[in-house]
Amino acid sequence: MEKYIDLHIHSKYSDDGEFTPIQLVEQCYKAGIKIMSIADHNSVKAIDEAKEAAAKLNIKYIPGIEIDCTYNGINLHILGYGIDYSHDDFVILEKNILKQELECSKEKVKLTNMLGFDVDQVALDALSDNGVYTGEMFGEVLLNDQRYNENTLLKPYRSGGERGDNPYVNFYWDFYAQGKLCYTEIVYPTLKEVIDLIKGHGGIVVLAHPGNNLKGKFKIFDEMVELGVEGVEAFSNYHSPETVEYFYQVGKKHQILITCGSDYHGKTKPAIELGECHCTIDEHDIESQLKEYKLI
Incomplete structure (x- = not known):
């Protein structure tokens, strides 16, 4: 069609x-x-x-x-x-949601590192125009960080992996969406x-x-x-x-x-x-x- x-x-x-x-x-x-x-x-x-x-x-x-x-x-x-x-x-x-997202972004860094990572802050900032870090951004930074090439948690999101079709947003959905390990609540x-x-x-x-x-x-x-x-x-x-x-x-x-x-x-x-x-x-x-x- x-x-x-x-x-x-x-x-x-x-x-x-x-x-x-x-x-x-x-x-x-x-x-x-x-x-x-x-x-x-x-x-x-x-x-x-x-x-x-x-x-x-x-x-x-x-x-x-x-x-x-x-x-x-x-x-x-x-x-x-x-x-x-x-x-x-x-x-x-x-403006209201942006203010909350900026605060939640700081918390997301802490929660992501608790998964066993040391997020490259410089790489993260390079992806954000306004200081907001999305789950997709964390996925992009981690999947392109050579330190984690063999990381088992990231394996499903790589090419050929079961979550590799839309790796960045799938990483968001699996870890940062409502009810997931790195979820941070915004009052919508x-x-x-x-x-x-x-x-x-x-x-x-x-x-x-x-x-x-x-x-x-x-x-x-x-x-x-x-x-x-x-x-x-x-x-x-x-x-x-x-x-x-x-x-x-x-x-x-x-x-x-x-x-x-x-x-x-x-x-x-x-x-x-x-x-x-x-x-x-x-x-x-x-x-x-x-x-x-x-x-x-």
Whole structure:
């Protein structure tokens, strides 16, 4: 199926993104993508740059953001599309989370070293533009540190290893995600607060990659719709065919917006290609929905 729409892309304004907004627009153009959205983590900085570049290449651009939040103890990612991104509320959100991430980064260094490493601080700082250290960065530094070439804990993440397809983000998921050994807690807004924020600024609320966040708890999504979630990223690179079909049918049942997104980051997720959304329907049907929701 052609690559036509990708509504979940990350730029360098996400701590784990590789490319500038303009580079991403150019990549979308080369890939044949006609409708795109950069949805950075808790940040709207990419939007103006990307909108201007997309307009020059005749690409329809939807302003977006991906906000971390919690619901019943589960960490979630909520996509906000079509938002009035010029409002100070989004600046306040980013500053609040950045402040916490800077503190957590110091703790991550200690926790990582407790695994038996001596993290190369210079190499870590070279990867970070703002002092925030992500789990992906720790993975990149350790996997490229010759002192640990034979380290057994890192073996699964090397070429040919069982976690070697997306080594950096897999290292994050295995050690720094919620409930893992190097997890550091950030106080994110609640799902209800994020719904109110996005809707309060004219946006549409969509749950990102639900199969990835709601592992084994898919029924919870029905509660989220009652709370105010207006869409679901049924077509996601992370979803199995069964998960795609489940959330596609759930989306149709609730008569909500059904979207597709690759969650493209670049080097932290090298196995993910731009426009790779596991979409099983004609993407022009998604385009029609986007028009109904006045997003394009």
